[in-house]
Amino acid sequence: MAGLPSEEEAIRTGGVAVLTPEAVIALQKTETGNETGARSQPDDGADAGSQEGQSSGAVAQTQDDPEEEEDADGDGLNEAEEKQVEKLAQRDREVRAHEQAHARVGGAYASAPSYTFQQGPDGKRYAIGGEVQIDTAKERTPEATVRKMQIVIRAATAPAEPSSQDLKVAQQARSQLSEAQAELRQQKAEELNGDEEGEAGAPGSGEAAEAGADQQSENPAGAPADEKADAGASETQRGKDAEKAAAAYQSALQRIDDAQSLFNTLVS
Structure with a gap:
């Protein structure tokens, strides 16, 4: 009866080698280590994903920073x-x-x-x-109205760039100024005409009084001599009256010139 082949004989003949107990334990430890390594790989992937998420968050935070940097002076705007x-x-x-x-x-x-x-x-x-x-109403006298409207015109156009409403106020004041100037001219003309009429009427009234006095003092007995004397006196008086009238006329002309100068001063 043939016995069982030895280990060396099994290797030489190509048979299956019989594992010893120590070899079985070593193989089990090797398999356990491989499984542990395989299970640790997903953990590495999770760590990578976590790092990627953190990186994405960092990018997002970096993108938000420029909006915060718009308020460089810190005033909240x-x-x-x-x-x-x-x-x-x-x-x-x-x-x-x-x-x-x-x-x-x-x-x-x-x-x-x-x-x-x-x-x-x-x-x-x-x-x-x-x-x-701005008050654009007329004053009580033309002189006061002229002075007021000149100020109003300057006030309405005082800004560097007057508005359309400012120009309307200035135009209204100019209209009031023109009316006041016309009234002032009319008053001055009436005053001058009144002075001339009064001065021209004074010599005529004197002549009439003297003529009446001459008529009352006439004497029929000495009429020829008295008439000659009265005629000479009348001629002399008329000459004086003419001189007075000429002087009054010159005085009136001078007052007209003075009034015109005053008017020009008020207008300017």
Whole structure:
């Protein structure tokens, strides 16, 4: 009876080798290590995904930073709001300068400025419109009206860029000024005419009185001598009256020139 082949004989003959207990334990440890390595690979993938997510978050955070950097001066306004504030501030300066020019030149004939406001993105109120009331009513006398309307015209056109309403006020004041100047010229002419008529009528009344006195003192007995004397006296008186009339006329002309000079001064 043949016995079992030895291990060396099995290897030589191509048979299946019989594993020893130590070899089986070694193989089991090797398989366990491979499984552990296979299970650790998904964990590595998860770590990679986590890192990728963190990277994406960092990119997103970096993209949000420029919006925060728009408020460089820290006033809480973005670039568009700051531009709006600049425009409102510029408008505020222009409106105030415009209305203050009216009030300053108008003096007693102009009211205090009143404004219309708008609130800006920064919470402040800015003037975007305004007005000053200017009195264009006539005064009691033409002279006072002329002086007033000259001031009103200057007040209405005082701003660097008068508005259409400013130009209307100036035109109305010019119309009032023209009417007052016409009234002033008429008054001066009437005064001059009255003076001339009064001075021209004075010599005639003197002649009539003297003629009546001569008639009452006539003497029939000495009529020829008295008539000659009266005739000579009348001629002398008429010469004097003519000189007075000429002097009065010259005086009237001088007053006309003086009145015209005064009128030109008021108009200018």
